[in-house]
Amino acid sequence: MNVITNHMPTDELQRLDAAHHMHPFTDGADLAKTGARVITGADGVTLTDSNGHKILDAMSGLWCVNIGYGRRELAEAASRQMMELPYYNTFFQTTHVPAIALASKLAELAPRDLNHVFYAGGGSEANDTNIRLVRHYWMQKGQPERNIIISRKNAYHGSTLGGGSLGGMSGMQTQGVPVIPGIHHIDQPDWWSEGGDMSPHDFGLERARQLEKAIEELGAHRVAAFIAEPVQGAGGVIVPPDSYWPEIQRICDEHGILLIADEVICGFGRTGHWFGSQHYDIRPHIMTIAKGLSSGYAPIGGSLVCDEVAEVVNGAGDFNHGYTYSGHPVACAVALENLRILEEEKIIDRVAAETAPYLAEKWQGLTDHPLVGEAKIVGMMGSIALTPHKDSRAAFAAEAGTVGLHCRTRCFANGLVMRHVGDRMIIAPPLVITKDEIDTLIERAVTSLDETYDLIR
Ligand code: PLP
Numbered sequence: 001m002n003v004i005t006n007h008m009p010t011d012e013l014q015r016l017d018a019a020h021h022m023h024p025f026t027d028g029a030d031l032a033k034t035g036a037r038v039i040t041g042a043d044g045v046t047l048t049d050s051n052g053h054k055i056l057d058a059m060s061g062l063w064c065v066n067i068g069y070g071r072r073e074l075a076e077a078a079s080r081q082m083m084e085l086p087y088y089n090t091f092f093q094t095t096h097v098p099a100i101a102l103a104s105k106l107a108e109l110a111p112r113d114l115n116h117v118f119y120a121g122g123g124s125e126a127n128d129t130n131i132r133l134v135r136h137y138w139m140q141k142g143q144p145e146r147n148i149i150i151s152r153k154n155a156y157h158g159s160t161l162g163g164g165s166l167g168g169m170s171g172m173q174t175q176g177v178p179v180i181p182g183i184h185h186i187d188q189p190d191w192w193s194e195g196g197d198m199s200p201h202d203f204g205l206e207r208a209r210q211l212e213k214a215i216e217e218l219g220a221h222r223v224a225a226f227i228a229e230p231v232q233g234a235g236g237v238i239v240p241p242d243s244y245w246p247e248i249q250r251i252c253d254e255h256g257i258l259l260i261a262d263e264v265i266c267g268f269g270r271t272g273h274w275f276g277s278q279h280y281d282i283r284p285h286i287m288t289i290a291k292g293l294s295s296g297y298a299p300i301g302g303s304l305v306c307d308e309v310a311e312v313v314n315g316a317g318d319f320n321h322g323y324t325y326s327g328h329p330v331a332c333a334v335a336l337e338n339l340r341i342l343e344e345e346k347i348i349d350r351v352a353a354e355t356a357p358y359l360a361e362k363w364q365g366l367t368d369h370p371l372v373g374e375a376k377i378v379g380m381m382g383s384i385a386l387t388p389h390k391d392s393r394a395a396f397a398a399e400a401g402t403v404g405l406h407c408r409t410r411c412f413a414n415g416l417v418m419r420h421v422g423d424r425m426i427i428a429p430p431l432v433i434t435k436d437e438i439d440t441l442i443e444r445a446v447t448s449l450d451e452t453y454d455l456i457r
Contacts, residue, residue: 004016006050010038010051011035013038014035014036014038015035017035017036017038018031018035018036021036023036024159037049042057042065042069042070043068043069043070044069044070044430044432045057045058045068045069045429045430045432045433045437046069047069047417054415055412055417056415056417056429056437056440056441057069057417057429057430058417058418058429058441059417059418059427059429060296060429060430061296062291062296063233063264063265063270063291063292063381063428064290064291064292064294064295064296065297065430066268066269066292066295066338066342066431066432067338067347067430067431067432068295068431068432071295071297071341073341074294074295074297074298074334074337074338074341075297077334077336078298078330080333081098081329081330081332081333081334085098085329086329086330087329087330088329089324089326089327090119090327091322091326095327096327096329097329098327098329098330098333098336099327099329101332101336102117102327102335102336102339103116103117105339106289106302106304109274109339110274110275110287110304111274111275111277111283112283112306113306113307113308114284114286114287115306115307115310116307116310117302117304117305118302118303118305118326119300119301119302119323119325119326119328119332120290120300120301120302120303120323120326121299121323121325122299122300122301123157123158123163123262123264123289123290123291124157124158124160124163124301125158125163125323126158126264126288126290126301126302127157127158127160127162127163127166127227127288128161128163129321130225130260130303131162131166132319132321133286133305133309133313134149134224134260134286134309136313136316136319137224137258137309137312137313138224140312140313140316141312146221146222146223146224147182148184148218148222148224149166149182149184149226149227149260150183150185150211150223150226150227150257151167151168151183151184151185151186152168152185152187152188152228152232153168153170153186153187153188154168154169154170154188154190154232154235154238155168155169155185155188155227155228155229155232155235155262156169156232156233156234157227157229157288158264159172161176161177161179162180164176164177164178164179165177165178165180165183166183166227168185168188169234169235184214184218186210186211187207187210188207188232188238189204189207189208189238189240189244190235190238191203191241192373192374192393193385193393200241200242200243201241201243203241204240204242204243204244204247205243205244205247207240208243208244208245208247208248208251209247211226211248211251211252212251212255215255215257220256220257223257224257224258225259226248226252226257226259227260227261227262228260228261228262229261229262229265229266229276230261230263230266230271230275230277230279230280231265231266231276231381233264233265233266233426233428234421236383236421236422236424236426237376237381237382237424237426237428238383239376239377239378239383245282246281248282249282249283258309259283259284259285259286260285260286260287260288261277261282261284261286261287262287262288263275263276263277263287263288263289264288264290264291265291265292266279266381267287267289267290267291267292267293268289268291268292268293268295268339269292269342269348269351269379269380269431270292270381270428270431271378271379271380272348272351272356272378272379272380273348273352273379274348275287276378279378284306285305285306285308286303286304286305286306286309287304288301288302288303289301289302289303289304290302292338293338294331294334294335294338297334297338298328298330298334298335299325299331300331300332300334300335342431347431347432348431351379351380351431355380355431355433355434355438356379356380358435358438359377359380359382359429359433359438359441362438362439362442363375363377363382363384363442364377365442366384366442366446367384369446369449369453370453371386371387371449372384372385372386372449373386373387373393374393380428380429380430380431380433381428382427383425383426384424385423386403386425386452395423396423396456400423401420401422401423402423403423403452403456404421404422404425406455406456407420407425407448408420408425410447410448410451410452411425411444411445411448415444418445418448425445
């Protein structure tokens with residue numbers, strides 16, 4: 001067999017990659033021309049690529065490496081579990097210790113009575129589970145016509161057919177989704193782009209009340225659930241106005257519909273709380289979890305379910321749903337070790353008390369830059385809106401995303417992973433980032449913004 005290693009020349013790795021590897025969310029033709037960036041190692045908050053460049057990863061991989069790279073304890077937990085029991089399923093009245101231990105730990109950490117977990121391989125699968133769970137629940141309650149799930153435009157809930165249908169991103173909506181009937185989208189609470197002349201407060205209320213309007217138009221007896229990320233992540237770290245979530249909670253309560261908080265990004269410390277729902281004082285019936293659950297060291301996700309929904313579903317015979325890797329023992333063992341580290345090392349407490357306020361101050365300072373309109377940040381997730389004219393919140397004359405892409409390219413060249421969503425630049429660094437590393441992040445961001453500004457002037 002041809003052995004392919006880190007020591008091969010970069011261009012040869014890129015050639016093989018382009019020839020045989022189809023990448024997610026990537027233009028394959030572009031990739032064949034430029035070659036992928038080959039990452040060969042990582043430690044703490046820093047990546048190394050195949051040319052030996054060191055890059056500060058201000059995106060935690062894909063919003064997931066909350067405890068940072070290179071923690072031996074997680075590798076050891078995986079190795080121990082692989083030796084003891086590498087796999088067994090959790091179907092047909094079977095279980096194992098890692099699945100039990102993680103479920104118990106999650107019940108302890110989760111807010112309110114979210115005491116039950118249905119495991120999945122990641123966030124998309126968990127959201128597919130949620131579609132089935134809520135429809136099955138209402139069916140068992142004798143209300144089968146309650147099967148519509150309301151979601152939001154520009155939301156991201158995954159890439160399976162279910163997750164993609166729940167999500168509201170235009171780029172995905174034209175490529176084979178939505179395919180699931182009974183999903184309705186309302187507008188997002190993005191004041192910068194869509195708020196017009198309204199104050200953020202009034203705009204937040206207006207966007208929340210779209211939920212009430214949709215419920216009235218569709219018929220309250222037909223609406224099963226509302227799903228939303230506490231802070232939209234992939235949509236561009238859209239931090240909702242303060243008026244938004246209390247109004248959403250009121251509407252869900254008054255109309256008796258289930259609230260699903262998609263915590264795939266916000267969960268496990270990202271907002272400075274264990275869950276984004278705690279940051280916004282939301283009381284969800286179901287929470288989608290993944291990513292930070294294992295800090296990305298093993299693929300695992302799940303649905304955390306409240307007592308009422310779990311009792312109805314558990315009391316209704318077989319729930320004909322599950323994945324081969326639901327509650328995979330190695331992934332559960334790794335997640336458990338990750339939660340132990342988050343808790344024992346008080347990582348989330350430190351984010352809330354020290355590093356998030358420090359980052360927030362520096363991040364807000366970026367609005368002094370001529371290209372930056374607004375800067376938003378919650379805990380360890382932030383965004384800046386690039387604009388040619390701050391007061392009018394105007395978009396650039398160039399096609400949306402062109403300036404953002406320039407900026408992202410300059411960031412890479414300057415040793416920083418900062419992602420662009422259109423012309424918003426976003427960060428979500430590992431929760432273990434230090435104040436010195438935050439200084440480096442900001443310095444490299446400013447250099448990249450300066451270079452982008454020079455390029456478009
Ligand atoms: N939900 C949210 C809020 C996400 O951000 C993501 C992924 O980015 C998903 C669901 C899908 O998770 P996965 O990629 O693990 O399937």
